Amino acid sequence: MTRLPPLKALRVFQFAAESGSFKLAAEKLNVTQAAISQQIKLLEDFFGEPLFLRLNREVRATPSAHRLLPYIQQAFALIEEGSKTLEQDSFPHQLKITSIPSFAAQWLIPKLGAFQTQHPDLSCFxxxxxxxxxxxxxxxxxxxxxxxxxxxxxxxxxxxxxxxxxxxxxxxxxxxxxxxxxxxxxxxxxxxxxxxxxxxxxxxxxxxxxxxxxxxxxxxxxxxxxxxxxxxxxxxxxxxxxxxxxxxxxxxxxxxxxxxxxxxxxxxxxxxxxxxxxxxxxxxxxxxxxxxxxxxxxxxxxxxxxxxxx
Missing domain, CATH: 3.40.190.290 (D-Maltodextrin-Binding Protein; domain 2)
Known part of the structure; x- marks a missing residue:
């Protein structure tokens, strides 16, 4: 299997490349600038080439970083989209409840009609x-x-x-x-x-x-x-x-x-x-x-x- 770069470092790279600043990336991720620099260095060591030019008071993405950024953006967008599918409700109009038998028989079932009157759009199971x-x-x-x-x-x-x-x-x-x-x-x-x-x-x-x-x-x-x-x-x-x-x-x-x-x-x-x-x-x-x-x-x-x- 092809070795992949560290996920955390890629996320840091995305914020740094999009903002054009290690300082702004640190603020968005709530970490120190030193932590941002460390993650970028890990990524540069992985690829064997610089991704940012360190100037006196700023950093500037290299051509390699510009080529890499769209792929990283697309990858994280797909991860976020996939995560949302797990959180989505496949059956928004069906409420499926599992209850202990005694509570279901003596309390829940006799009173559930009142709930369904208030919410006729829901079918209860x-x-x-x-x-x-x-x-x-x-x-x-x-x-x-x-x-x-x-x-x-x-x-x-x-x-x-x-x-x-x-x-x-x-x-x-x-x-x-x-x-x-x-x-x-x-x-x-x-x-x-x-x-x-x-x-x-x-x-x-x-x-x-x-x-x-x-x-x-x-x-x-x-x-x-x-x-x-x-x-x-x-x-x-x-x-x-x-x-x-x-x-x-x-x-x-x-x-x-x-x-x-x-x-x-x-x-x-x-x-x-x-x-x-x-x-x-x-x-x-x-x-x-x-x-x-x-x-x-x-x-x-x-x-x-x-x-x-x-």
Whole structure:
């Protein structure tokens, strides 16, 4: 393969040749004149001939430099054009979202119609996954994930914290109130995901030990459905259940809650957040999820809930 001159030196050469000045090139590139001179010298050593004549108070491009400049300009123009193709949105009227299953089922899908009413020009495609999408292709524009952040190589924007509280069907609470059942006798429902082990242990300790576990599932939506059907008491995220709580379909039989160690994030490559469709969706979902926090503060105070440490 033919040896190519150093790219950095070529870029310096372009600015110096176009401006006719090492000083102006240094100002544009935010480096010193000495750094410009050093890069030009590297290029002259590579080609084995001078590219600039150093005069007392100025530099002057040589005929060789004039011959070289149009090629360098064209090369960098092609590089810039190629870079822009990677940043461009191939499908500006399609918004492709990957979400964790529980959030998609219990929150996003029921509310997405309001977003589409505001933006009828956009078609929305929602898929579900617990894995973090790598964005190596055009299959997704944005990911909604529940975690502790630190999504390497991607831009992340936290949109909401969450809270976990014991919830059950009102029927079970009525049994407690009538003395037909005690807290220790309530069946326990758990999410068996490994990262929730600390929470599960704390929950079991509150409700009388591991022998009371009636059901374990690996999906928050399934856990909530089991609680809705009166199968027991479960640690459920407020973000998924707050409307059911407001309607009285789920109730809290005790007066404590936990802070979730995870939060909701929008995740994508940094350039994707500059796409119009991602911008409008991001603003919409931030506004919508703010309702969760405001209703939580009201509910927590009204119910007299006390924070428990995990």
């Amino acid at each position: 929602v898929s579900t996954s617990l894995d973090l999408h790598d964005f190596s292709d055009d299959s997704q524009d944005l990911a909604i994930r529940f975690g502790s952040g630190g999504f390497v190589g991607l831009e992340e924007r936290m949109i909401a914290n969450d809270y976990i509280l014991p919830l059950c069907h009102p029927m079970l609470l009525e049994q407690l109130n009538r003395g037909e059942r005690t807290i220790d006798e309530m069946p326990i429902l758990l999410d068996s995901s490994q990262e929730l082990e600390t929470l599960n242990n704390a929950f079991k300790a509150m409700f009388g030990g591991s022998s009371k576990v009636a059901l374990q599932v690996k999906d928050s939506s399934l856990l909530m459905n089991a609680a809705l059907n009166g199968q027991g008491v479960a640690p459920i995220r407020y973000s998924l259940a707050f409307e059911l709580i407001q309607r009285g379909q789920l109730v809290c039989p005790v007066n404590f809650y936990w802070h979730s160690v995870f939060s909701y994030y929008l995740v994508a490559p940094e350039s994707y957040f500059q796409r119009h469709k991602v911008k409008v969706f991001s603003q919409w979902i931030i506004n919508e999820v703010s309702v969760i926090e405001s209703t939580w503060q009201v509910y927590k105070q009204k119910a007299g809930l006390q924070l428990q440490r995990l």
